Amino acid sequence: MTRPKILIxxxxxxGSTEELALAVAEGARVAGAEVRLRRAREMVGxxxxxxAPGWAEGAALMNEKYEAPTAEDAVWADAIIFGTPTRFGSIASELKAYIDGLGGVWFQGRLNGKFGGVFGSTSTKHGGNESTLLSIYNVMAHLGLIxxxxxxxxxxxxxxxxxxxxTFISQNDSQKPGEDDLAVARYQGERIALLARKVVDAADESTSLSA
Incomplete structure (x- = not known):
């Protein structure tokens, strides 16, 4: 049985969105998936x-832990799960820059039919969590994701x-995701991985029957 491949x-x-990403990855691995965790890079000098105190130091630490996402990662994956903090009710420019860089593989149709999901965090209540996730639904539709x-x-x-x-609300970075927040994130990773596994298994079975 082939393991489904998940790009996060x-x-x-x-760190709030990172913690959600780790929980999503945990859930996907529980479902038997191979996971690539990738952090988009800063666009400013x-x-x-x-x-912003701590920004550069935090970025350096996270960039040591995670590679930058590439177009090859997106092609490799059976499912792509995007994670972003809210920026004025929409996607962070750092993640959007990565998505915009997928134009070449999008044009070749190499993303069509992959599963897609999104998670996010914001600093304040009513800070745009839902509008941010929904804005990425538009992007995923254009990429051809399910x-x-x-x-x-x-x-x-x-x-x-x-x-x-x-999603998670950090209360101006004074709190970290709690067990309820992480449980949803783990479930999201598991849910998408299980769906991807069904497709991968069906494809393997079809290949086996036609061999």
Whole structure:
């Protein structure tokens, strides 16, 4: 049985979105998936990063842990799960820059039919979590991904997250994701990985029958 391949491409500055990404990866691995965790890179120079205390240091630490996402990663994957903090109710420019760089493989049709999901975080209540996730639904549709919402298909979703994907509110970076938030994220990774596995298994069976 072939393991489904999951790309988790995310951007995180202060660690909240990173923690969700790790939980998504954990859930996907529980479902038997091979996971690539990739962090999008900053688009500004050190002089801008220096204006926000801890930004440069945090970025350096995370960049040591995670490779930058590539177009090859997206082609490799059976499912792509994007993670982003909210920026004025929409996607962070760092992650959007990575997605915009997928134009070549998109044009070749190499992303069509892959599963897609999204998760995110924001600093404040009503800070745009749902609008951010929904804005990426538009992007995933253009890429040709099969969008996988969560609905209310798990008990954890009655305590945290959204029907569109896992979310977290950091209260101006004073809090870290709790168990309810992480449970939704783990479920999201598991749910998408299980769907991808069904497709991979069907493809393997079809290949075997035609051999």
């Amino acid at each position: 491409a995310f951007y995180s500055r202060n 050190p002089e801008i990063m220096a204006m 969008i996988v919402p969560l609905g209310y298909s798990h008990p954890a979703l009655f305590k945290a997250g959204t029907p569109y994907g896992a």
